[in-house]
Amino acid sequence: MRLADLIIVKLENVTLGYYTIPRGWKSLFKVKQPVVFNVNLNIVDGEKVVIIGESGSGKTTLLKTILGILPPFEGRVYVLGKSIYDLPAKERRKITRQIGYVPQDPYKSLNPRVKIETVMKEPLEKDNLTDREIKERINEALRLVQLHEKILDYYPMQLSGGMMQRVLIARAIVHEPEILVLDEPTSALDVSIQAQVINLLNQIQRKLELAMLTVTHDLAVAQYLGDRVVIIHKGRIVEEGETRIVLSQPSHEYTRLLISSYRASI
Numbered sequence: 001m002r003l004a005d006l007i008i009v010k011l012e013n014v015t016l017g018y019y020t021i022p023r024g025w026k027s028l029f030k031v032k033q034p035v036v037f038n039v040n041l042n043i044v045d046g047e048k049v050v051i052i053g054e055s056g057s058g059k060t061t062l063l064k065t066i067l068g069i070l071p072p073f074e075g076r077v078y079v080l081g082k083s084i085y086d087l088p089a090k091e092r093r094k095i096t097r098q099i100g101y102v103p104q105d106p107y108k109s110l111n112p113r114v115k116i117e118t119v120m121k122e123p124l125e126k127d128n129l130t131d132r133e134i135k136e137r138i139n140e141a142l143r144l145v146q147l148h149e150k151i152l153d154y155y156p157m158q159l160s161g162g163m164m165q166r167v168l169i170a171r172a173i174v175h176e177p178e179i180l181v182l183d184e185p186t187s188a189l190d191v192s193i194q195a196q197v198i199n200l201l202n203q204i205q206r207k208l209e210l211a212m213l214t215v216t217h218d219l220a221v222a223q224y225l226g227d228r229v230v231i232i233h234k235g236r237i238v239e240e241g242e243t244r245i246v247l248s249q250p251s252h253e254y255t256r257l258l259i260s261s262y263r264a265s266i
C-alpha cells in the first residue's frame, strides 16, 4: 500500500443524532432524533477534504462522531483503522488523540483565566515528555503559526481574534496529530484576517503532510482548503468530488443552488 492510501478516517453507513424529549412531553422519556443519515466517507493521509452545508445540515454533528464524543445510532466510525466505538473509552481516547481539533469560535474556546502557556501544554500532558521536549514542541508549533513565544505569558483576552485562532491551531498540532479537523475556521474572524488563516492552514498542511478535514458553509473556504468537497444537505451527502469539478460542474440541484446564492452574495 502507498502511504497516500492510508485511510485516516472512515465513516461506514453512519447515522447520527441526539436523544430528545418529544414536544409536549414533560417526562424524562427521550427518543432518538437522527440528523445525519447513512454517511460514507474516507479521508486518506495527506488529503484535504471540506464538508460544505448550510447551518443545521449536520456538519458539527459529523465532527463530534469523528472526535469520539458522539456514538452513531448506526454504522461504524474508524480512526486510523480502529472502529472507535467498539473500543473501551480509554482506548478510544488514545486513538482520537491523533486528531488535532480546532473548534468553531476562538472567542468562546479559550478560558479567559488560563494563560496561553497552559493552553499549549495541555495536549502534551499524556506524552511523557521532558520539560525541554515540551518547550521545543510548543516553540515549533508557535513557529508554524507565526506567533512569538512571548505570547505564552499572555491571557486570551490580550489577543486579537486572529491571534487566538493561531493559538488554537498551534494547540491542535502541538502533539503531532495525523489529521487536523477544523469547524468553520474563519467564520468568527474579520474578512481581512480570513485569507491569512487560510494561507497559514495550507502551509501547515503541506509542511506536516497532514490530512485535513474542514467543515464550513462558505464556498470560498472550500475552494482554498479542499482538494475534495462533500456537499451535505439536511444530513445527507448529496454530491462529492474534486473541488474544482464539483464547483464548476455541479451535478446536484442543491449544489447549484449553493453556488448561485454564493455568487449573488459577492
Ligand SMILES: Nc1ncnc2c1ncn2[C@@H]1O[C@H](COP(=O)(O)OP(=O)(O)OP(=O)(O)O)[C@@H](O)[C@H]1O
Residues within 6 Å of the ligand: 018, 019, 020, 035, 053, 054, 055, 056, 057, 058, 059, 060, 061, 062, 217
Ligand atoms: N445537542 C443537541 N441536541 C439535539 N439536537 C441537536 C444538538 N446539537 C445539534 N442538534 C440538531 O442537529 C442538527 C444538526 O446540527 P449541527 O450543529 O450538526 O449543524 P451544522 O451544520 O454544524 O450547523 P451550524 O453551522 O449552525 O453549527 C440541527 O437540527 C440541530 O438543531
